[in-house]
Amino acid sequence: MSRDLGELLRETAAQPSRDLDTGEVLATARRQTLLARTGAGLGMVTVLAVVAVLVWPLVGLDGPDLPLEVTDQPPRSEGDATQIQITGDPVLTASGSGWSVWVSPGPDGRWCVAAARAATEPRGRPGEPCWEISVPAGIEQDEVITVLGRASSNGDQLLVGSVDLAADEGVELTLADGSTVTATAATGGGVPFWVWFAPLDGAIPTSVEALSSTGSLGSVPVPELAPPDTVGSISGAELQDLQAVADGRGISLDAAIVRHVWRDDFSFVVQEIQERFPESFAGAEIGGVDDVWVAFTGPAPDGALELIEDFDRRFERLGVAVDVRADGVVTEAQLAEAIERVHRSVFEAVGVADASTSHDRRTGRITTRVVLEGDAPATTIEDLQSVARESLVDVLGDELAASITVSVQRSYGPLGGNDDSDESHSAPSSCKSRHGAQRAVAGTGHRCMSRSSSRASAPSWLRRGRWGSA
Amino acid sequence: MVTTGRGTVAGDLGEQERFCAAAWPRLVAAVSHHCGDVHVAEELAQEALVRACRRWSHVSRLSSPEGWTYRVAVNLANSAWRRQRAERRAYARHGPPEAVVRSVAVEEQQAVHAALQSLTAPQREAVILRYLLDLSVEQTAELLGKRPGAVRALTHRAITRLRPVLDVTEEVTEEADDVS
Numbered sequence: 001m002s003r004d005l006g007e008l009l010r011e012t013a014a015q016p017s018r019d020l021d022t023g024e025v026l027a028t029a030r031r032q033t034l035l036a037r038t039g040a041g042l043g044m045v046t047v048l049a050v051v052a053v054l055v056w057p058l059v060g061l062d063g064p065d066l067p068l069e070v071t072d073q074p075p076r077s078e079g080d081a082t083q084i085q086i087t088g089d090p091v092l093t094a095s096g097s098g099w100s101v102w103v104s105p106g107p108d109g110r111w112c113v114a115a116a117r118a119a120t121e122p123r124g125r126p127g128e129p130c131w132e133i134s135v136p137a138g139i140e141q142d143e144v145i146t147v148l149g150r151a152s153s154n155g156d157q158l159l160v161g162s163v164d165l166a167a168d169e170g171v172e173l174t175l176a177d178g179s180t181v182t183a184t185a186a187t188g189g190g191v192p193f194w195v196w197f198a199p200l201d202g203a204i205p206t207s208v209e210a211l212s213s214t215g216s217l218g219s220v221p222v223p224e225l226a227p228p229d230t231v232g233s234i235s236g237a238e239l240q241d242l243q244a245v246a247d248g249r250g251i252s253l254d255a256a257i258v259r260h261v262w263r264d265d266f267s268f269v270v271q272e273i274q275e276r277f278p279e280s281f282a283g284a285e286i287g288g289v290d291d292v293w294v295a296f297t298g299p300a301p302d303g304a305l306e307l308i309e310d311f312d313r314r315f316e317r318l319g320v321a322v323d324v325r326a327d328g329v330v331t332e333a334q335l336a337e338a339i340e341r342v343h344r345s346v347f348e349a350v351g352v353a354d355a356s357t358s359h360d361r362r363t364g365r366i367t368t369r370v371v372l373e374g375d376a377p378a379t380t381i382e383d384l385q386s387v388a389r390e391s392l393v394d395v396l397g398d399e400l401a402a403s404i405t406v407s408v409q410r411s412y413g414p415l416g417g418n419d420d421s422d423e424s425h426s427a428p429s430s431c432k433s434r435h436g437a438q439r440a441v442a443g444t445g446h447r448c449m450s451r452s453s454s455r456a457s458a459p460s461w462l463r464r465g466r467w468g469s470a
Numbered sequence: 471m472v473t474t475g476r477g478t479v480a481g482d483l484g485e486q487e488r489f490c491a492a493a494w495p496r497l498v499a500a501v502s503h504h505c506g507d508v509h510v511a512e513e514l515a516q517e518a519l520v521r522a523c524r525r526w527s528h529v530s531r532l533s534s535p536e537g538w539t540y541r542v543a544v545n546l547a548n549s550a551w552r553r554q555r556a557e558r559r560a561y562a563r564h565g566p567p568e569a570v571v572r573s574v575a576v577e578e579q580q581a582v583h584a585a586l587q588s589l590t591a592p593q594r595e596a597v598i599l600r601y602l603l604d605l606s607v608e609q610t611a612e613l614l615g616k617r618p619g620a621v622r623a624l625t626h627r628a629i630t631r632l633r634p635v636l637d638v639t640e641e642v643t644e645e646a647d648d649v650s
Binding site for chain 2: 005006008009010011012013014015016017018019020022023024025026028029272275276
C-alpha cells in the first residue's frame with residue numbers, strides 16, 4: 001500500500017534516546033559566545049582585574065561569609081584604562097544550591113562586567129552585556145574568579161551577582177533596596193555562574209544575600225563546560241584530538257588543524273559576516289592557508305574586522321592571516337549580474353549558435369566561448385568582444401568594470417560546461433545557452449551556475465549569495 | 471529598576487529554551503535520517519541548537535529557525551572532523567552504538583535510510599526539509615540558498631528516485647507539476 005512520504009519519514013525517524021538538557025545548551029552557547037568575543041577584546045579591553053579567590057572547600061554548605069573590599073575605584077572616563085582591585089576574599093555566601101558574590105564599586109561608575117575564571121577564562125568587551133561563565137561542579141582545587149570591566153559614562157552603580165551552582169531556574173536575588181532580579185539557570189550538566197550588572201537608584205553596600213540552602217551540590221560531570229585548556233586559542237582537548245588525527249594520517253598537527261578546523265571556522269566567519277553585513281560583503285575565498293581573503297565593497301565594517309581578527313588570533317599558531325580587501329570590489333550579486341548580462345548579450349548577437357560563459361575570480365576574467373553559425377563573418381568575434389565589454393560596463397560602470405577582463409573566444413566544437421547535476425561544484429560561475437535547446441531554465445533559455453563551497457575538498461571557492469544556484 | 475537589558479535577556483533565554491525543547495525531537499529525527507545514527511544525530515542536533523542560541527537574535531527572525539538549525543546540523547555532519555567529534559561524544563555518553571531506539575521495524579527504517587542515502591545531498595536535504603520538517607518550498611529555498619524552482623526540481627527528482635523503492639504516494643505531485 002502506498003504511503004505519504006512525510007508520514008513515512010516521520011514514522012521511520014529515530015526518536016531521541018534522551019531528553020535535551022536545555023540548560024546545558026544555553027550555558028554552552030553563552031560560554032562559546034564569550035570565547036568568541038574574547039580574543040578581539042584583548043586588544044581593546046584594558047584589563048581590569050578584580051581577583052577573588054574562592055577556596056572551593058569553603059564554598060559548600062555552611063561555608064563562611066567572607067569580607068570583600070573594593071580598594072580602587074574606576075575613573076569616569078570611558079576611554080581610560082581602569083583597574084580596580086578587590087583585595088581580600090570575596091564576599092561569598094555558600095548554600096546548598098550555590099553561592100553569590102556581590103560587588104559594589106561605589107557611586108563612581110556603572111560597569112559592564114565580565115567574569116572570568118582563572119587566567120584562561122575569556123574576558124569580555126566593554127559595552128557588551130554582561131556575561132555568564134560556567135564553573136564546573138565538583139571542583140576540588142582552589143578557584144580564581146576574575147571580574148573584568150570598564151567604567152561607563154553612566155553614573156549608575158555596579159551590581160555583580162553570581163548565582164546558582166547546579167540550581168534550578170528561577171533563582172532570585174534580592175537587592176539592597178528590596179527589589180529582586182532573577183536568573184535563568186542551567187539545570188544539570190553544568191554549573192552556570194551568572195554575572196550581570198544593573199543600574200541602581202542608590203548606592204548599595206557590599207553585601208551578601210544568601211540563596212536557598214536547599215539541595216546539595218553533588219558532583220555533576222560537565223566535560224563540555226570545563227574551563228578551556230587553551231594553547232593559543234585552540235583548546236587543549238581539540239589539540240589532543242587533532243594530534244591523534246595527525247598521527248593517524250601521517251600529517252603534521254598544523255595540517256590537521258587546517259584541514260579539520262581552520263577551514264570550517266573560516267566558512268562560519270564568512271557566513272556571519274555575510275549575514276551581519278550584507279551590504280558590504282563582496283566575497284571570500286580560500287585558496288590555501290596563505291591565500292585566504294574576505295572582500296568588501298567599501299570600507300570593511302569594524303564588526304567584520306573584529307570577527308576576522310578573532311579568527312586570525314584563534315589560529316595564530318599557523319602564522320597566517322586573512323587578507324581583507326576593501327573598496328572597489330565587485331559584489332557577488334554584481335558579478336553574477338555581469339556574467340549573465342555578458343553572456344546574454346553575446347548569445348543573442350547575430351551569428352551566434354551557442355555560447356558558454358565563465359568567470360575566474362583569480363584572474364578576474366569573464367570568458368565567453370561561442371560557436372558561430374556557418375555564415376557568420378570572421379569579424380564577428382571582435383564585434384562580440386565589444387558587445388561583451390559594453391554589457392560589462394553597463395552593469396558595473398567604468399571603474400569597477402576595469403577590474404574585470406572580458407574575453408570572447410571562438411569554439412569549433414560543442415561547448416562543454418554545466419550539466420544538470422544538482423550536486424555542489426567548485427566550478428567557476430558560468431552560464432551556458434544554446435539555440436533550440438530542449439530545456440529552458442527560468443524562462444530565459446540560459447542556464448547559469450554559481451560557485452558553491454565544498455568543505456570537504458581543498459582548495460575550494462566560497463561563494464556567498466543567492467544568485468544562480470539552479 | 472533592574473530590568474535594563476536583563477528583561478530582554480531573560481525573555482530571550484526563555485524563548486531559546488522553549489525553542490530548543492520543542493525542536494529537539496524533530497531535529498533528532500531529521501538529522502538521524504541524514505546521518506543514520508540517533509546518538510550522533512543527538513550530538514549534532516545539540517551542537518546546532520547551541521549555535522542557534524548563540525545567534526538567536528538572527529535565527530529567531532528567520533521564517534524557520536528549526537530549518538536553519540537543521541541545516542547547521544547537516545553542515546556539521548558533513549564536516550568529517552565535526553562529525554567525528556560528535557561520534558566521540560555520543561560514544562562517551564551512550565557507549566558503543568548498539569542501543570539505538572527505533573520507533574518502527576528496523577527493516578523499514580533501514581530501507582528508508584538506504585533510500586535517502588541514494589539521493590544526492592541536496593535532494594536529501596530538500597526532502598527532509600519539505601516533508602519531515604514541513605517547510606514550504608520558499609522556506610526550503612531560502613535555507614538551501616536556491617530558487618524555489620530549483621527546490622521543486624530537487625524534490626521532484628528525489629521523489630522520482632524514491633517512489634519505486636519506498637512505494638510512496640505522489641501527494642507530492644505538485645513538485646512534478648511545478649517542474650514539468
